[in-house]
Amino acid sequence: MKSTCPNRPFASGMALVMLLATMPLGAFAQNAANLQDAPAADAAAKNPYAGQRAAIDAGRALFAADCAGCHGASAQGNGNVPALTTARVKQAPAGALFWFITHGSINNGMPAWSALPDIQRWQLVAYLQSSEAGAATVGAAQAAAPTAGDWPAPMPPFTDFRYEAPGKTRKITPADLPVPFATPSAGNAPQVVARPADAWPKAPPGFKVELFATGLHNPRLIRTAPNGDVFVAETHAGQLRILRGSTPDGHVKEMHVFATGLNEPFGIAFYPAGPNPQWIYVGNTDEVVRIPYRNGDVQARGKPEHIADLPHSHGGHSTRDVRFSLDGKRMYVSVGSASNVDDPDTTPGEKHRANILVFRPDGSDEQVFASGIRNPVGLAVDPKSGELWCSTNERDGLGDNLVPDYITHVQEGGFYGWPWWYIGAHQDPRHAGKHPELASKAIVPDVLLNPHNASLQLTFYDGEQFPADYRGDIFAAEHGSWNRSARVGYEVIRVPRHGGSRASGEYQDFLTGFVLPNGQAWGRPVGVTVAADGSLLVSDDGGQVVWRVSHAAR
Structure with missing residues (x-):
């Protein structure tokens, strides 16, 4: 938190x-x-x-x-x-x-x-x-909203919402990090307002943004089924919703409630891989369940079947994403920390949290795949290499420009620092002197994002509608800050991979404009998925909608 x-x-x-x-x-x-x-x-x-x-x-x-x-x-x-x-x-x-x-x-x-x-x-x-x-x-x-004049200009390479613009490239390195408490730790939670009539998300030239679906209930993670149906986790409502088809003017044709009675559902995965899955796996906050499924189902065929218990408590990060390895033999599950920087050595509630866990698809053989990842909200598996990637919310309380959120491929057995270290061998002063032996083991992530971006779901672009240089790149939803004096995030970003399997550290603003000049937010991106036609769908739990981004040339 x-x-x-x-x-x-x-x-x-x-x-x-x-x-x-x-x-x-x-x-x-x-x-x-x-x-x-x-x-x-x-x-x-x-x-x-x-x-x-x-x-x-x-x-x-x-x-x-x-x-x-x-x-x-x-x-x-x-x-x-x-x-x-x-x-x-x-x-x-x-x-x-x-x-x-x-x-x-x-x-x-x-x-x-x-x-x-x-x-x-x-x-x-x-x-x-x-x-x-x-x-x-x-x-x-x-009436209580701040005005733009209240915020000083950000110190490069850090930024804030006033300077976010589609196509703008950014790169943060470990050498850019300030010392802890260089600025006070802010509390600037967004007061989400209705979207003004003249406000609309902004995309790079050549792209078109449409309001795809409205009237949703806390739409969070969003994934595309093999048959093209789009599943949305409506977390607070405890249900999954299906968005099916699109009209000529870019709106969803049908909406159906697929399953109800779930416990803060977030992660969605189809199993086994291929065109004809038999199950939908769901990451509830306290367990993984699976629901019988066949292509075209608009309502669950049966009750959720318990697969695996997950660490949970009343408080802390509740999101649990679920993904499978390309061979279908391993099930990855993300579990965020129960706190900001509580020491797992002395806090039993942190056991097996701030980790990515791995199971067999039947829920057996639980192991820790990687640790020290404060809140690995979104998981994705590279469709070519099979490597696991995650999108992470790092810790708060050290100032405006600490600690960077990040996107990275995840090394099996890797340790990413939380809570004692961050971004390599930078020690959190709240744990000064603890675990010096871990300093050299803390892995520096691939792509450092602006601190407090609240990076959530990520996906690999495997469609054919966007220009060729987008193929294989990563898109990620940045929910937006509340621990920063001037807002940052509230956008969708692109992580270019230049045709390779890894990222080189930079990222680009892709879909922006969710914050008004006075600092009020009217939208908060959460989920991203590639639709069957190659467009990008973005869930927004601030506006309770899903946006569609298509390339105008197509």
């Missing part, structure tokens, strides 16, 4: 409350590992201002002034910041909320706020647990 909000000290303290949004109600006094040993006596404390009109009003004002930048004007959450309007927060013991605001989570970059007067901490608890939390209007969010 992300960390702090500079210049708004209490907002960074409030960010720790996001842990509570995903905790079961009974865990506050019982789950010491996840909740940092909140004493039962503290959890049992009653809010002396609960339900009082003056306290709720004061709490609302505090939240609007100091917390909305991270948690959204209506406490709805943004991207990696969970909502604070859930029943779990509203029904939690008031003393537990107060205790976490007071003590913080230092390892995750969220400081303690014991210096804040008790009455203000209780007022915030009163507001969060009232029926009024979540009632802020979009107009209020827009």
Whole structure:
């Protein structure tokens, strides 16, 4: 998860409350590992201002002034910041909320706020647990939006949304990295607004962008089936949706709900490889399941079958992607960390997390394929070489320009640094002196992206519609920052491979324009897939839509 909000000290303290949004109600006094040993006596404390009109009003004002930048004007959450309007927060013991605001989570970059007067901490608890939390209007969010003049120009080779432009090439190297804390760690969560009538994604010359599908429910990872149907994981809705066909004007012809009742589904894989798969594998947050499938099915033939348990907890990164080796003998599963920089040596909840796991297709023979990868959200297998690649969200809390997210081929048995090291032998100061023997083993990834880009799904372009020099290149969705003072990401990028099997370190902006000049975001790319006709489809969970990018010459 992300960390702090500079210049708004209490907002960074409030960010720790996001842990509570995903905790079961009974865990506050019982789950010491996840909740940092909140004493039962503290959890049992009653809010002396609960339900009082003056306290709720004061709490609302505090939240609007100091917390909305991270948690959204209506406490709805943004991207990696969970909502604070859930029943779990509203029904939690008031003393537990107060205790976490007071003590913080230092390892995750969220400081303690014991210096804040008790009455203000209780007022915030009163507001969060009232029926009024979540009632802020979009107009209020827009009124509070920052202006472009608030941000200094970025220091090259780093950038931000103001300088993103289709076709612009970028390259970041380890030598470009600043020292930790060169800038404060920001909390600048997007307040997603409706797309203005004159706003549209921008692509390089020769490409056309169309609104392919609308009315989706949190569309996340998106993959194309062998028969050309496009499957979308609607994660928060717990379901998979099918997009079938396209009209002459570039819109989807049919939409069907394929399966429901899933637990935060994300990864989708068809098995076995080839034109006639028999199963769809789904990466739920806590397990891999498979569903019987034949080409053309628009509804699941049967109930999901459990294949493998996955590490999970109430909190941390929930996405689990699933891919198969070209020979079909190995199943790769990505599992993100449960925290920002918690030490796995002392945090049992991090066991087998921040890893890419590998199984047999039946779920047996679980092993760690690669480790130290904080959140390998997207997986892809090179259709020619068979090498596994991943798209990674690196850690936060070290400043605007640390630590770069990355895209890389993944070495079996490789260690990529988290949490002790990053981008080779750069030690995280929050773990100073730990594991010096791992410094030389930390692998430098192939392509360093702007820090806090939130790089999600990636895919190899294997279509024939785009120009020939795009064949075999990588496209990746950059969901966008909230741990940076000026937004970055909110785009789709291209990683050119120049006809080879590896990347040379540079990447290009490809699809941009999802952020308005005042910094408000109206779209957030999540997934990318190549459609049967060779166009590129992009899911956008900010606008709840799927975009289609085609090459105009075709």
